[in-house]
Amino acid sequence: MASLQCNLLLLALLSLAAAVSAHNITAILEATPEYSQYNSFLTQTRLADEINTRTTVTVLVLTNGVMSSLAAKHPLSVIKNALSLHILLDYYDPAKLHKISDGSVLTTTLYQTTGHAPGNLGFVNITDLSGGKVGFGSAAPGSKLDSSYTKSVKQIPYNISVLEISAPVLAPGILNAPAADTNITALLEKAGCKTFAGLLVSSGVIKTLETASAKGLTLFAPNDEAFKAKGVPDLSKLTNADVVSLLQFHAVPKYTPKGALKTSKDPISTLATNGAGKFDFTVTTSGDQVTLHTGVDSSRVADTVLDATPLSVFTVDSVLLPAELFGKSPSPAPSMEPVAAPTPTPVLAPSPASVEAPSPLAASPPAPPSETPEGAPSDAPSSEAADSTSGNGAGHVSSPALLMTLLTVVSVTAISSVLLS
Numbered sequence: 001m002a003s004l005q006c007n008l009l010l011l012a013l014l015s016l017a018a019a020v021s022a023h024n025i026t027a028i029l030e031a032t033p034e035y036s037q038y039n040s041f042l043t044q045t046r047l048a049d050e051i052n053t054r055t056t057v058t059v060l061v062l063t064n065g066v067m068s069s070l071a072a073k074h075p076l077s078v079i080k081n082a083l084s085l086h087i088l089l090d091y092y093d094p095a096k097l098h099k100i101s102d103g104s105v106l107t108t109t110l111y112q113t114t115g116h117a118p119g120n121l122g123f124v125n126i127t128d129l130s131g132g133k134v135g136f137g138s139a140a141p142g143s144k145l146d147s148s149y150t151k152s153v154k155q156i157p158y159n160i161s162v163l164e165i166s167a168p169v170l171a172p173g174i175l176n177a178p179a180a181d182t183n184i185t186a187l188l189e190k191a192g193c194k195t196f197a198g199l200l201v202s203s204g205v206i207k208t209l210e211t212a213s214a215k216g217l218t219l220f221a222p223n224d225e226a227f228k229a230k231g232v233p234d235l236s237k238l239t240n241a242d243v244v245s246l247l248q249f250h251a252v253p254k255y256t257p258k259g260a261l262k263t264s265k266d267p268i269s270t271l272a273t274n275g276a277g278k279f280d281f282t283v284t285t286s287g288d289q290v291t292l293h294t295g296v297d298s299s300r301v302a303d304t305v306l307d308a309t310p311l312s313v314f315t316v317d318s319v320l321l322p323a324e325l326f327g328k329s330p331s332p333a334p335s336m337e338p339v340a341a342p343t344p345t346p347v348l349a350p351s352p353a354s355v356e357a358p359s360p361l362a363a364s365p366p367a368p369p370s371e372t373p374e375g376a377p378s379d380a381p382s383s384e385a386a387d388s389t390s391g392n393g394a395g396h397v398s399s400p401a402l403l404m405t406l407l408t409v410v411s412v413t414a415i416s417s418v419l420l421s
Contacts, residue, residue, distance in 0.1 A: 050259035084111035248272035277324035295323035
């Protein structure tokens with residue numbers, strides 16, 4: 001029984017160690033100049049943020065020559081859709097590519113999650129061909145395998161794999177620029193934010209948003225029910241300047257898709273930010289849920305109305321109230337319990353200096369090595385993948401040393417108590 005508990009604790013420690021590591025696709029690709037254009041477009045479209053928030057992902061990269069041809073005649077929104085089809089939501093290293101069941105598989109991509117992919121156009125067909133080759137193509141019926149695996153770039157098992165392919169994988173119609181509906185007012189009304197849309201128009205802020213959207217804009221629109229909620233101030237009692245500041249507080253002057261919000265650590269400035277006040281908010285995440293905190297209230301990001309570079313529009317459950325206009329959240333009132341009179345402190349004679357006992361941790365067994373557990377997937381990376389990983393640590397973000405030390409001490413103490421019980 002004690003042995004079983006000990007093994008479970010060891011596995012828990014290894015899991016915790018893995019959980020506090022992360023990957024950075026930008027750092028990974030910076031190590032290879034041949035992918036500089038691909039890397040640049042991942043940053044411009046904010047797809048890099050999406051990749052970095054995924055715990056299991058495979059990125060199919062293109063060389064500069066191939067990427068130049070793809071990006072030559074297309075706007076950024078189209079390039080984003082095309083690159084989204086090259087981000088697979090599963091882990092494929094060179095070994096796994098040659099162990100595909102039945103020789104072929106359809107795998108989900110980030111493009112499928114955007115809602116822009118009709119039918120199964122957001123899937124990629126991976127086929128293990130004869131002669132050791134692996135082909136990639138659209139999952140659309142009749143599509144050819146126009147691309148093939150070239151080489152491994154980087155693997156961090158089993159979190160991220162970066163593979164170079166010979167040509168882009170293109171789904172039918174993906175390079176056609178979508179009909180851009182940038183009528184912000186119409187978008188908001190259709191999304192159930194008529195009150196907010198009306199305020200933007202009546203205050204003139206809509207013109208500011210339309211101008212800003214050309215260079216990048218993210219808008220958080222409260223739904224109609226949010227304005228009826230308890231605690232929402234009477235906007236008719238605000239000055240015109242305060243109404244403008246309140247509305248501009250709901251807009252960020254840059255393109256920020258949901259994936260970028262998830263990775264945001266610092267306060268986010270808004271259109272209302274100026275020298276007289278910060279007018280910013282912070283972001284927290286829990287799984288796929290994103291919450292905005294203003295210092296007065298909090299609001300969940302509910303739905304994505306539009307995500308088309310350079311404009312993002314989201315609905316939120318509550319009106320965002322800036323602290324500069326409505327003050328900080330009130331602190332809880334102190335309790336009315338009677339305060340007891342202080343008890344006199346007895347004066348004690350000085351005691352001899354005590355000798356500090358040695359720490360029990362000194363006799364504790366050493367921390368177990370953080371190796372891959374025996375239950376790891378059988379399709380581990382091939383020697384090619386191992387070579388691409390071990391020689392370069394770029395893109396692997398380790399946890400702080402203090403956290404790892406704490407995890408080790410806690411686990412060792414727990415194991416010791418189990419063995420001694």
